[in-house]
Every structure is written in structure tokens, then in C-alpha cells.
Amino acid sequence: MAIKTANFIDPFDNAQERGVAGVFGMWVFIAVVAMIFLACILGYLVVRFDQPPGREWMPEGTPGLPPALLLSTVVLLISSYTVQMAVRAARFNRQTQLRYAMGATLGLALLFLAVQALAWKELWTRHVTIESGLYAWTFYVLTGVHALHVIGGIPPMVQVFRRSMEGRYTPTNFTGVVLCAMYWHALDVIWIVLYATLWICTALAVLAV
Amino acid sequence: MTTIQLPSPGAISDTIEARPESDNYLTHTRGILSWIFTLDHKRIGVMYMWSVLGAFLLGGTFALLLRTELLTPGPTITDSADTYNQWFTLHGAIMVFLVIIPSIPAALGNIIMPIMLGAKDVAFPRLNLFSYYLWVTGAILCIVSLSMGGFDTGWTFYTPYSTTTTAGGVIPVLTAAFVLGFSSIFTGLNFIVTVHKLRPPGMTWFRMPLFLWSIYATAIIQVLATPVLGITLLLLIVERTVNIGIFNPSMGGDPVLYQHFFWFYSHPAVYIMILPAMGIISDIIAINSHRAIFGYRFIAFSSIAIAMFSFIVWGHHMFTSGQSALMNTLFSAISFSVAIPSAVKVFNWIATLYKGSVSLTTPMWYALAFLFLFTIGGLTGLHLATLSTDVHLHDTYFVVAHFHYVMMGSALIGMIGGLHHWWPKIFGRMYDQRLGTIACWIIFIGFNVTFFTQFILGSQGMPRRYYDYQPEFQIYHVISTIGSYIMAVGFTLTAITLFGSLVNGKKAPANPWGGRSLEWQCASPPPFDNFAKAPRVGDCYDFTVVHWDPKIGGYRVDESNDPEVNPAAQGTKAAH
Numbered sequence A: 001m002a003i004k005t006a007n008f009i010d011p012f013d014n015a016q017e018r019g020v021a022g023v024f025g026m027w028v029f030i031a032v033v034a035m036i037f038l039a040c041i042l043g044y045l046v047v048r049f050d051q052p053p054g055r056e057w058m059p060e061g062t063p064g065l066p067p068a069l070l071l072s073t074v075v076l077l078i079s080s081y082t083v084q085m086a087v088r089a090a091r092f093n094r095q096t097q098l099r100y101a102m103g104a105t106l107g108l109a110l111l112f113l114a115v116q117a118l119a120w121k122e123l124w125t126r127h128v129t130i131e132s133g134l135y136a137w138t139f140y141v142l143t144g145v146h147a148l149h150v151i152g153g154i155p156p157m158v159q160v161f162r163r164s165m166e167g168r169y170t171p172t173n174f175t176g177v178v179l180c181a182m183y184w185h186a187l188d189v190i191w192i193v194l195y196a197t198l199w200i201c202t203a204l205a206v207l208a209v
Numbered sequence B: 001m002t003t004i005q006l007p008s009p010g011a012i013s014d015t016i017e018a019r020p021e022s023d024n025y026l027t028h029t030r031g032i033l034s035w036i037f038t039l040d041h042k043r044i045g046v047m048y049m050w051s052v053l054g055a056f057l058l059g060g061t062f063a064l065l066l067r068t069e070l071l072t073p074g075p076t077i078t079d080s081a082d083t084y085n086q087w088f089t090l091h092g093a094i095m096v097f098l099v100i101i102p103s104i105p106a107a108l109g110n111i112i113m114p115i116m117l118g119a120k121d122v123a124f125p126r127l128n129l130f131s132y133y134l135w136v137t138g139a140i141l142c143i144v145s146l147s148m149g150g151f152d153t154g155w156t157f158y159t160p161y162s163t164t165t166t167a168g169g170v171i172p173v174l175t176a177a178f179v180l181g182f183s184s185i186f187t188g189l190n191f192i193v194t195v196h197k198l199r200p201p202g203m204t205w206f207r208m209p210l211f212l213w214s215i216y217a218t219a220i221i222q223v224l225a226t227p228v229l230g231i232t233l234l235l236l237i238v239e240r241t242v243n244i245g246i247f248n249p250s251m252g253g254d255p256v257l258y259q260h261f262f263w264f265y266s267h268p269a270v271y272i273m274i275l276p277a278m279g280i281i282s283d284i285i286a287i288n289s290h291r292a293i294f295g296y297r298f299i300a301f302s303s304i305a306i307a308m309f310s311f312i313v314w315g316h317h318m319f320t321s322g323q324s325a326l327m328n329t330l331f332s333a334i335s336f337s338v339a340i341p342s343a344v345k346v347f348n349w350i351a352t353l354y355k356g357s358v359s360l361t362t363p364m365w366y367a368l369a370f371l372f373l374f375t376i377g378g379l380t381g382l383h384l385a386t387l388s389t390d391v392h393l394h395d396t397y398f399v400v401a402h403f404h405y406v407m408m409g410s411a412l413i414g415m416i417g418g419l420h421h422w423w424p425k426i427f428g429r430m431y432d433q434r435l436g437t438i439a440c441w442i443i444f445i446g447f448n449v450t451f452f453t454q455f456i457l458g459s460q461g462m463p464r465r466y467y468d469y470q471p472e473f474q475i476y477h478v479i480s481t482i483g484s485y486i487m488a489v490g491f492t493l494t495a496i497t498l499f500g501s502l503v504n505g506k507k508a509p510a511n512p513w514g515g516r517s518l519e520w521q522c523a524s525p526p527p528f529d530n531f532a533k534a535p536r537v538g539d540c541y542d543f544t545v546v547h548w549d550p551k552i553g554g555y556r557v558d559e560s561n562d563p564e565v566n567p568a569a570q571g572t573k574a575a576h
């Protein structure tokens, strides 16, 4: 049903079409985010493996990646699972489960950020600050850019959670939940690639020492 | 014969006659708030248009200051080289980020694209308004940066200069470019989804007017290249703030990496600027030749090909920055191949003109100017893509002349041509075509006087971005400056022509030029919701059904002989 007011002309004929377009738009947006991280990772690899002779990526005594990252990875993976659960719940009209699943995802997202903050604090207290060198700089900036994307995803997620509390999602119209889940899975995959890159490159540096 | 229930006989009778003439998108709601919060793509486009034209005035003022300063070697109107650096930086940054990139897609594209497509709006109207306000934020940040001490890095923000200069406004202007980048990304996203999901029945991919193809190809670049600029600027901001980063060589970083990132965006960005202009020119030429565009599919696919190629040639901006010989050779060879799809377009336009019966309207004069200037701009790109010549021409006025031929002579002229083409549609008024054509000629002459001279300057070794120069160059600088004043006169006359039409212009007919695409089938100005009923989509380059109608002082599309509309007329359609 098209919404028609003086100010707003709904370009779509029905909610179905609007939903399909929304999902397509989210794919395009995921491509945008993917390009951001592709550039980040390529830049990281270039400076990591193209250090001038005599300069060490991790000078003696530099601590490796904080173990807390392992925990945050698990948290993010679980949140991907819960958000997918929310999509299924919406599809089968299980309203209570939808609420719990969205609430859990939101909670896990906040937990993820908290653990990332812990990881930062851990390095920082061991005197690895953003100014100590490129090893630290790239760590803070890359995880920071990812965290910014998580933070950016939270307001829409709160919105979807609120709407699920109001019971606004029906089995024929739950695009909001789907979009939320798509974005979340994307951040999850990106985090795993990012973490793996950081981990492998750091491990190589530690082995070389 | 019994009466046949005809399918809707074309959009004209549905939309134009069904509503009172005075109810259009400009008058449908009133008051400033109805504009500020509007979600109507046409109004957003009109706001973009005024904003972009305002920024153009500002950027143009700096251009005149620059040229005036260069009248004599040494100090002319400012005795500080730093001030000169700030002027050319501002001029470049404003023209690139605030004017040319948004000019066609965000301004004209927003107004026209959904109507041309037969849609009621873009897919995400709120996102569209958000894009506009991001543009406004970017513009404000530019001004903030001026008040904080300006910036003198050049529009390219090369490291290590941009991370070490003492100019105080660098971080705000980087933020501005970042924000403007996202404005551009969201516009591109919106247009991609619109073209995919809002084509009405009958509007197949190969029935889309070429302007839509070019806007679509542009949107792909906007979406895939601009994020890289965004993250690069962010890294630069962090680096400038904490004095360390991956572009800082003293810490093991690599300043050339910045150039790679920057040009990975900025070369495709030059196609963000030129592709939409090519689309406009395709449509202006076809309509004013009253003849099907020659090689429709070639032109459509060449837009996509250009978009794809544009991602793999960025290294041609870095031939002298220590890239390996192998990379240089590869980038040079690939850059040559970009010239092929561009040339395909030029030949198709000329073939269309050759067989057509050309009406020399004002937009058509702009299209002809474009053809001439783009050919020079594109061909000189080949001089620069050739390694042995670029080593000499790099960072000279030859490059300045090249990119002004393509950015101003082509992209901007395309935009102004499009403005003249759709002005009657947008505001419902005809302008004085004689005056408009004279202005076009003045701009064309002024442009060549200004920039052709710079090819000579550059090939004789005058470096770009210099405040002072050897006295032997003075004659060329003087000629070039005179040319810029001529252009200023031309643009003033254009403004008088267009604004004058709003005061005392004749009422525009729905279809003043003889177009067949959908925007010419709804009233001028269009109603607030574009189409009351989904319009019927014909072959937008079949002009055999477009006839001049002296009663309305415009053209009329008569499809009654079209077998698709009227099965009884099978076979009587005029051959062409």
C-alpha cells in the first residue's frame, strides 16, 4: 500500500517491493563497507611487508595482540547467530523469540565493544600507545575503524529492537530485521578477515625475532 | 470496425490534462519548511542545483583571483606566495568536491532521472535528503577551515606536505572532503537501487535513455571508489593529529602509498565527472538531430567499460613518483585502452549528427562545444599517458590545460548544456535562445583562449602551482588571463539569460525540443508525483512519432501509428 501525503510520495507500489529494494540497497552498502576495509587491509599489508631495511615491525619486547581479541571474536560470532535467529523468528511469527533474539544481539554488540576496549587498555597499559610505532598505530586504527562500524550499527539495531517490542514485524514484513542481520553478518566476516590478517602478520613478526 | 479499447495512449493525456496546470512540484506545497524537509527528488535536485551553482560562483571567483595574480611575474595582487597557494587549493577543492562531482548526478540527475525512468521518486527519498545535507555540512566545513587558517595542500592533499604544513585548516577540509564523499556514495547507492528496482513495466535496460546508462555507470564508480577516498582521508586525519602513520616515512610508512590510495579514487572520480556529461550530450545530440542515436548499445556499453577500466589506470598519475618501470609500462598501456570507449562515443555522436537534421538550439551549441573540447582534452590525455612525454609534461601547465579541457570544457560544459536542455522542464519557462547561444560562444572562445595557451606554456616548461615565473612566459599568462575574463563575461550572460527567463520567459511547452523520453511527456514543470498512472514506455530514440505542433508551440508524441499502442495500425509505422 503506497503512502501518499503532500510531502512524501512512496515510489514503491507495496511493502514487498520496498523490502526487496531495501535488501538490494543493503548489498550495495555492504560493498561500500567492504571497499573501506579492503583499502585498510591492503594498506596494512604494504607497510607491514615493505619496511625499510633495518627497521623492525615489532621491536624487542613489544607485546603481541591482546588475547582479549579472541573473546571478542567469539562474542561477535554468537551475535551473528542470535541475529539470524531473530530473522527466523520473524519469518515464523514467533514474536517473543524475536524480542529475545534482538535484545541478545544488542547486548552482545555492546559486550563486543567492551571487550575491544579492554584489549586496547591492555596494550595501552603496557606502554604500546598509538604513537609507539606503526605496529601499534595500525592495530589501533584498524580495530578502531571496525569498532566505529559496530557503533554505527547500534542505533538502527536499537530501532529494530524497539519495533520488535512493539510487535511491528509480521511474517510478510520484517525487512528491518533482515537489513540489520545482513549488516551484522558483514561486520562479522570483515572482523574475521581483519583479525586473521593482523594475527598472521603479527605471528610472522614474532617468529622472525 | 468495432471500437477497440486502446491501451493507455501515452502519458501525455494522463498527466498533463488530468490536473490543473498551476499544480506542479514547485507550487504543490508552500513555505520554506516544505523545501527544507522535502523528500521530493525534484526539489532536492533543485536545492542541489542552487547550492552547486553558488559554490561554482565561489570557485570561479578564486579562479579569477589566480589568473589576475599571474598577469605579471612576482607579486601582482598579493605579495604572499602562501596566499596564492591557498587560493589555488581552495579553487581546486571547491570545484572538484563541491561543484563538478555533485553537479550532474546530484543536481540534474536527481531532478530528471526518476522522471526519465518513469518512477515516482528515487528508491530512498530520505537518504536522498540526507545526502544533500551532507553536502551542506561539507560546504560549511570548508568555510570553517578557512576561518581556522585555510589550507595550502593542493586539492590532492599529498603527504608528507599535508601532514606537516602549518596551515590551520587542513583537518576541517579533510573532514569536509570525507563528508562530501559520503554524500556522493549515498547518491550513487540510491541511483543504483532506483535503476534496478523502479523501472516501470516496459522500461527494459535497453530502452533506457543514454543519460540513465551514464548515471548508472557513474553510480557504480561512486559506490566502489569513494569509500577508498573516505578511509584514506580518515587515515590522513589520524596521522596529522598524532604525527605518526602509515604515510610517514620517518616511522617506516610510505608516502607514495598515499598517492596510490588517492588516485585509486581520483582517477575513477574523473569519470564520475565526465560520464554523466557524456550521457547528457548523447541525449541532446539525438534529440536535436531528430534522429535515432547511432550505435545505442555501443554507447551504453562504453559507459560501463569506461567505469570498469577507470579502476585500473590510476598509476598514470604517478609515473614520476618512483613506481617500477614495469608498473609504469602497464599503467601506460591500460590508460591508452581507456581512450577506445571514449572514442567510440565521439564517433557515434558524429555519425548521429551526420545523418540527422540538426536544430541548432542553445543546448545543441553546448553539445557541439563539448564535442570539440572533449576531443582535445581526451587526446592530450594520451600525451600524458605516454611515458616518455609525461616525464617532461608532468606537473606543468600542460596537465592543467588537459584537465581543464576535460573537467571544465567537457564535464562543466555538459552540465551547463544539460541545464539549458532541461531548464524549460524544471521551471516551465523558455529562455532567450539567441542570448543563450551568444553566451555559449563567448564561453567557448574564452575557454580556448585561456586553456589552449596553457598547453603551450606547459610544453615550454612552465610548472603548475607556481606564484612566480620567468618573464619569457608572461605573454602566455596575459593571454590566458584575458581568456578567463572573457569566460566570466560569458557566464554572467548565461546567468542573465536563465534568470531572466524566470522573470519574463515565455511559458514552456511540455516538449520544446522534440524529445521522446518520458520526462518530455509530463508537464513543464512536472506535477509533484511525476505520473498519475505508470506511463507507457516507447523507444525513446524513435523520433518518427514526434511531430511539431504549432498550436502548443512544442512537439507532440503521436503514437497512434505504433503497433505496440494500436494493434490496428500494424505495419503502417513509418520506416526510417
Ligand code: HEM
Residues within 6 Å of the ligand: B156, B270, B271, B273, B274, B316, B317, B335, B336, B338, B339, B342, B377, B378, B379, B380, B381, B382, B384, B385, B386, B390, B393, B394, B395, B399, B402, B403, B406, B407, B411
Ligand atoms: C582519454 C582519456 C584520458 C587519459 C588517457 C588521461 C590521462 C591523464 C594522465 C596520464 C594524467 C597525469 C598527468 C601528470 O600528472 O603528469 C592526467 C591528469 C589528469 N586528468 Fe586525465 N586523462 C584522460 C581523461 C580525463 C578526463 C575525462 C578527466 C576529467 C573529467 C581527466 C582529469 C584529469 C585530472 C584532474 C588530472 C590532473 C590531476 C592532478 O594532478 O591534479 N582526465 N590525465
Ligand SMILES: [Cu+2]
Residues within 6 Å of the ligand: B266, B267, B270, B313, B314, B316, B317
Ligand atoms: Cu587519471
